[in-house]
Each structure stands twice: as structure tokens, then as C-alpha cells.
Amino acid sequence: MELYFELKTLQLKETFSIAYGNYDKREALLVELSYLNVKGYGECVAIDYYQIDIRKFVVRLTKIKRLLENQAIIHPAEFFTFLSTMDLHPFLLSALDCAYWDLFGKLENKSFVELNTIPSPNLVESSITISVADINDQIGKIEKSSWNRFKVKCKGLHQVNIEKLLKLDRHIALDSNASFTDQDCLWLQENERTARFSYLEQPRPVGNYKILNKESPANWMADEDCQYLKSLEELLPYYKSVNIKLMKCGGLTPALEMIRKAKELGYKIMIGCMTESTVGISAGCVLAGLTDFADLDGANLISNDYATGNCVENGKIILSDKPGLGIGLKEL
Incomplete structure (x- = not known):
């Protein structure tokens, strides 16, 4: 399995105003897990009131990249158990879990709903x-x-x-x-x-x-x-x-x-x-x-x-x- 990740900037159509503040954009982290040229995707975003520093996630992914890439293709529930041993922030954990569900379903040729x-x-x-x-x-x-x-x-x-x-x-x-x-x-x-x-x-x-x-x-x-x-x-x-x-x-x-x-x-x-x-x-x-x-x-x-x-x-x-x-x- 291979891991790829990339920072993205999401531009809002208009200023998004909530009680916490006003926002014109959000920083996002795209995560891609691939196997035999089949690709699964997950994402997390930087939310300041959750105190999310997305660049720390990039550092963390760089450190665990080899561990993830050495992991065999297993059921997503087992993969989540494996991820849970790494003490990952829930936002980053979500991006990886979703990317793996996407990849696994594509490999099985079945939707998540199925x-x-x-x-x-x-x-x-x-x-x-x-x-x-x-x-x-x-x-x-x-x-x-x-x-x-x-x-x-x-x-x-x-x-x-x-x-x-x-x-x-x-x-x-x-x-x-x-x-x-x-x-x-x-x-x-x-x-x-x-x-x-x-x-x-x-x-x-x-x-x-x-x-x-x-x-x-x-x-x-x-x-x-x-x-x-x-x-x-x-x-x-x-x-x-x-x-x-x-x-x-x-x-x-x-x-x-x-x-x-x-x-x-x-x-x-x-x-x-x-x-x-x-x-x-x-x-x-x-x-x-x-x-x-x-x-x-x-x-x-x-x-x-x-x-x-x-x-x-x-x-x-x-x-x-x-x-x-x-x-x-x-x-x-």
C-alpha cells in the first residue's frame, strides 16, 4: 500500500460567519491510500476552535508513512484497530479511516453502503x-x-x-x-x-x-x-x-x-x-x-x-x- 498526502486550500463562496469568527477559506489535508493503482481518499480540515494545526498532521504522516505502507490489505475494522495504536488526532484518524474504506470498497468492487x-x-x-x-x-x-x-x-x-x-x-x-x-x-x-x-x-x-x-x-x-x-x-x-x-x-x-x-x-x-x-x-x-x-x-x-x-x-x-x-x- 502507498500513502500520498497534500495540503489544499478550500475557498468559500462567501464569508462564513459563525459565533466563533468569520472565514473566507479553510485549509484541508487530502490523504490518498493506494494499492495496485487503485486509490482511496480521505480528508480533514483545519478548524481553529478545535485547535487544529494541519501542518502537524503532515509531520505525523511523514513519520508513520513506512508503517502504513507496510500494512497488508485487511478489513477496514482491523485497519482501524491498527491505526488506533498510533495515538493519532481524531481528525487525522478520520482522514486515514475514510481513505481506507474508499480503497477497500474499490478493491472489493462494493460501495460502503453495500x-x-x-x-x-x-x-x-x-x-x-x-x-x-x-x-x-x-x-x-x-x-x-x-x-x-x-x-x-x-x-x-x-x-x-x-x-x-x-x-x-x-x-x-x-x-x-x-x-x-x-x-x-x-x-x-x-x-x-x-x-x-x-x-x-x-x-x-x-x-x-x-x-x-x-x-x-x-x-x-x-x-x-x-x-x-x-x-x-x-x-x-x-x-x-x-x-x-x-x-x-x-x-x-x-x-x-x-x-x-x-x-x-x-x-x-x-x-x-x-x-x-x-x-x-x-x-x-x-x-x-x-x-x-x-x-x-x-x-x-x-x-x-x-x-x-x-x-x-x-x-x-x-x-x-x-x-x-x-x-x-x-x-x-
């Missing part, structure tokens, strides 16, 4: 993100959009804005990126109309979730609070839903385990993403058949997507049915 018996008809629609902005600008974007589901970013809670959003006849979720106060959360979960929002994502900073009541009308959804399998039982009294992102948990292999456990515990589940190319989004799309919500708009937000594969068009998740994760690189 290999894992995942239902694929009638997939849930993805939301598209509406950046932090003046509420009238946000509403204008929603009304002009051909998408049906929206995740509206908030920087703090403004009750007048909430009322305006509730008047729209659209599927709307709120994502405060941890910018709500305890008082904001109490107001939301004491307001029965809050149930009209699809979900309310990561309202408080990590670990500050005990003000939340899962029995309230609010569908509280954990994002940064839910990064590992063991988080699920700890969060159960507070959150109704969890956002599973491949980079957070370490890839497709642990994501499958988290989804199984979350279902056992009665959570609603979302497969989410960050700002990613079609490499990352293709990996997320294959899990959509197991989830209640999807937020897989990452590749739709960038202007220089360098890959092909599974995709999202106006919210509809379209699986390519190609082997592995169905990923290919564009000829630029």
Missing part, C-alpha cells in the same frame, strides 16, 4: 447553513433558496429574531455555536413554540449543558459536547439529539459504533460536516440512511471543490453507487 448493509432509499434531506448576519438578510437568503431545510447560525439569542424565524413556513434549526446563556436556554425550553425548530444545536460551551432539559419542547442537539462514544450516556438527561461528525469521532468506523449506541439510547441522530470538499462530504453521505437529520452542505459552500463523488443538490443527498465512497479527483 459493505455495511445501510438502507439507501428515501434519504433524509440535508440542511444548508445560513451564516450569522442581520436577521432580515438571513430571512432573505432562506426565502430565495431552493433548499428546504436550513441551519441558521446565531451569535447570542435575540428573542425578536426567534419570533421572526418562527413565522417562516420552513424547516429551520438554530445553531448558536455555544453562544447562548443559561437564561437564553431557559427561555427557549419554557417556550412551547420552540418545538417548531428542527433542533437547537450546541447552545452552551462544552461541558455547560446541565441547564438543558431534554423533556422540554426544545430538541437540544449536542455537537462539540458529543465527540466520543462515552459521551452518549453522560449527555442523555440533557440532549435529545446528537450531531455525529466523522472528524470529531475519528472516521466512519467509530461513527458506525456511535450511531448504533445512540439509537439504543433513544437519541435522534444527525450526520454533520464542517467546511469540506466532496472528499469529506462523500464519506458523510454514506451514513445518511442511518440518521434522522443531515447537515452535509460543506462542499456546496466552497468555490474550488477538487473532487467528485456522493453529493448534495438543493438538499437532496445523491449517492453515486460507485465502489468504496465513490470518490474521484477532478483533473485541474
